[in-house]
Amino acid sequence: METTAVVVGTGNVATHLVRALQQSDVQVLMLYGRNREHADEAARLLGVSSTTDWKKLPSGAHFYLYAVSDNALAEVLAHTIAPQAIHLHTAGSMGLELFPRHKPRHGVLYPLQTFSKSKPLNFRTVPLFVEASSPDVLAEVNRLASLLADKVYEADSQQRRRLHLAAVFACNFVNHLYAIAGDLVQSSHLSFEVLRPLIAETASKIDFLSPQEAQTGPAVRRDDAVMKKHLALLNDHPEYQKIYELISRSISGD
Amino acid sequence: METTAVVVGTGNVATHLVRALQQSDVQVLMLYGRNREHADEAARLLGVSSTTDWKKLPSGAHFYLYAVSDNALAEVLAHTIAPQAIHLHTAGSMGLELFPRHKPRHGVLYPLQTFSKSKPLNFRTVPLFVEASSPDVLAEVNRLASLLADKVYEADSQQRRRLHLAAVFACNFVNHLYAIAGDLVQSSHLSFEVLRPLIAETASKIDFLSPQEAQTGPAVRRDDAVMKKHLALLNDHPEYQKIYELISRSISGD
Known part of the structure; x- marks a missing residue:
């Protein structure tokens, strides 16, 4: 069964992440962006549909990936639905405590790299640091991370x-x-x-x-x-x- | 006619410089080192004869290259002979005023790079900055520099x-x-x-x-x-x- 993902964010990390997912045969169902112009531009660039309306985000994806600025993260996590899915943020400085109760399966996929939209980059070489709410979620996150990159490490919030x-x-x-x-x-x-x-x-x-x-x-x-x-x-x-x-x-x- | 050189110094810059000269078919006649052990080691490594005695340095080389620490430079320049030769130091921070009167043909060949003995490096990619006591010496220094590296720039002491x-x-x-x-x-x-x-x-x-x-x-x-x-x-x-x-x-x- 094909793995599916929704990506929240239209910045440097989100852009590179969507490309890496596409190259790993993970189907990116939709991209969310707060700003209409940025969302349209990213969607066109990446060949993905996009929305600025939380209600239009599909609720059946396997993974919801959040690549937004640290201070937008808590608010954004409150908006998405999909209580069965695995929700992952990509921030180095943020812990797991941010995830609301209605997202019991959650974790982190932190790429230790610097991203600029206009500079191509081989995502397979990016070290990925993962953490999750439970061992079974961690197994899934590890699986996703291994699809994207060659080096995957487990790291707790303090290490990250x-x-x-x-x-x-x-x-x-x-x-x-x-x-x-x-x-x-x-x-x-x-x-x-x-x-x-x-x-x-x-x-x-x-x-x-x-x-x-x-x-x-x-x-x-x-x-x-x-x-x-x-x-x-x-x-x-x-x-x-x-x-x-x-x-x-x-x-x-x- | 083959170009010949004497190199004064046995440190990181001297070592890489000797290798670059050898690869450019400039014959390195001798290496001078203050410390017997360092001189012997560098000579063995580079296949060049070495001395710790100023009097044993050949006086007929075309170029005398000084790759020593800044504060040793003035003393070292007083020791060598060869008033007809071109004398070049390799220091970024030192001007031309260091050269004594009996070395009228002098200049600088400054490699803008970091050198460690144990790390190989393609010297051809190192930008070389040259300066000289007169236009005719500058032409000779430019010629030597072009044998060693692909990018040669003229720069005065202030720029260097x-x-x-x-x-x-x-x-x-x-x-x-x-x-x-x-x-x-x-x-x-x-x-x-x-x-x-x-x-x-x-x-x-x-x-x-x-x-x-x-x-x-x-x-x-x-x-x-x-x-x-x-x-x-x-x-x-x-x-x-x-x-x-x-x-x-x-x-x-x-």
Whole structure:
């Protein structure tokens, strides 16, 4: 019997999730979006029907997947019906306590990845972290997750929150450092392009070495002369100066 | 006529540079190292003869390349002879004023990359930034650089210092954030492995999007509830808390 799903949300995670479901032969019955324009656009892009009306959502799907912002999650969970189905949210920071009583079969399918609509991504490589309200629901969630990706891990809410926090450091903050570096090279009339090999090598190095072994630069060498010159170069950027000082101290352990 | 070089230094940059010279059919006549053990090891690894004695360095090479720490550079430049040769240092933060009067033909060949001895790397992909004491020396340095790598740019000392600073953000600081993220997942009894796809995708995203477009996470969404929870999770790590607050503020622009 074919597995069916309804997806609530039209953002980056929802978009990539719908594609992954379709590629795994899970039939996506419908997409819900609060905003008519976004819902129409996502539906057209993904070849799925969409609605902005809770009453029009099918009630007979196997899975209801919620990929909405954390603060919309509780409200959205109150709207859908389907008490027999398995309801899964995809949020790193939210626990199981959010699910209302009329959704006894529930859980989490958290993809540890950064998604942008316009950047294609092989969902099979995304590590999925699952949690569920009971062992039999967990078995079903594991089955669904294995259809979508190669690496599925069980993680409780506490572990998942820490994973999400780790992801903020390894992805969101890293990306912001790319932005700062880009700002600095561009102020030297050079293109962001010149940084790409360095960025790629930095990320690929840790496939061979631990980040501790891979660490290079003036802070780990405690090269105070270079660090002083760098801080002076940042005189017009007090915010970058603070970041420079704080991370350098954290690297050198001073 | 074959191009010849002498390399001063036995560290990460020197090692990768010697390999690149050998692969470009530049004959490396000798390697100088201050420390006997390091010099012997590098020489064996690279199949080059080495010395710890300045007097034994050949004086007839076309290029003398200095890949030593910034604070050793001035002293090292005083030791070598060969007034007709071209002398090049490889340091991001140092200018041309370091070269003594008896080395009138000099310049810089700065590779914008992170090097670790044990991690192989295709030197042809490394962006090289060159500068020289005169147009005719610059032509020679450009020729050597083009033998080694595909992208060669001219950059004055001021631009190169800013490039080096940018590299600290895009590489050294990024790597340290990987270390922090690894610390956090390991404290959740999960392996650093689970972060690799996220790290790879974060680095590869900026081949498609600018870092500004690629930015995701609670800070760019100004999701205060999630950020508060993250800070609470970091109560045992005041240092990580400070980094979290500072970079989040820098992302959100508050």
